Amino acid sequence: MESTRIDSWLWAVRLTKTRPDAAQACRGGHVRINDKPAKPSATVVPGDTVRARVGDRTRVVEVVRVISKRVGAEIATMCFIDRTPKPPVEVPIARRDRGAGRPTKRERRELDRFRTQN
Template sequence: MRVDKYLWCIRYFKTRSIATNACKKGQVKVHDKVVKPSRDVYPSDHISVRKNQVTYTLEVLDLPESRLGAKLVDIYRKDTTPKENLEKLELLKYSKDYYRKKGTGRPTKKDRRDIDEVYENDDFFTDAPNDEEE
């Protein structure tokens, strides 16, 4: 089975064309060698996939007939991704929650409440000297 089709079947990529593009960009390696999308994958191959700034590593256990349900994925692959990489993914999730691009519009009501909470909990803003008192 082709490596791009395999990664699509075990749900590492949403579409097969995205998996193919990842292979062409050099984000997919088999046995630490960059591969083309057409390279065949066999059981016991070790694949590393660079996706969303995290490198996932997996071992091919078996080849599926077609795309699988999420519950059946573990039958066909063994995830050997180091815990450091998964922790890095968690940090990326937290950093994206609070980042707003400039010019994306007014803050939402939730954003305003979060900003107010920061100002209420920070003593620096409440204990600042006032120019009128002097």
């Protein structure tokens, strides 16, 4: 098999839960193949770069192997190379409840430890 539909491929490699979800993502403009908007019937071939917004994450994957039937998770991960950038690290902000007063000695030491780590 040299090519397959993008909605079928997204479902087969387990990037979306169902094929209708993949088709809906394509129709909504959340899927791009080689930086071009993709309809559900667009085809993918090995070497293509697929950018898909799934849930609240944007996944960037490179197609290595084309499949159209859903397979096990181990086999599915061998069909693409994940090139998704790492999410930015969120630094927690030290906040105290209103009216809680000054930090205790223990809380102060924890804050100092946290500040020296970063």
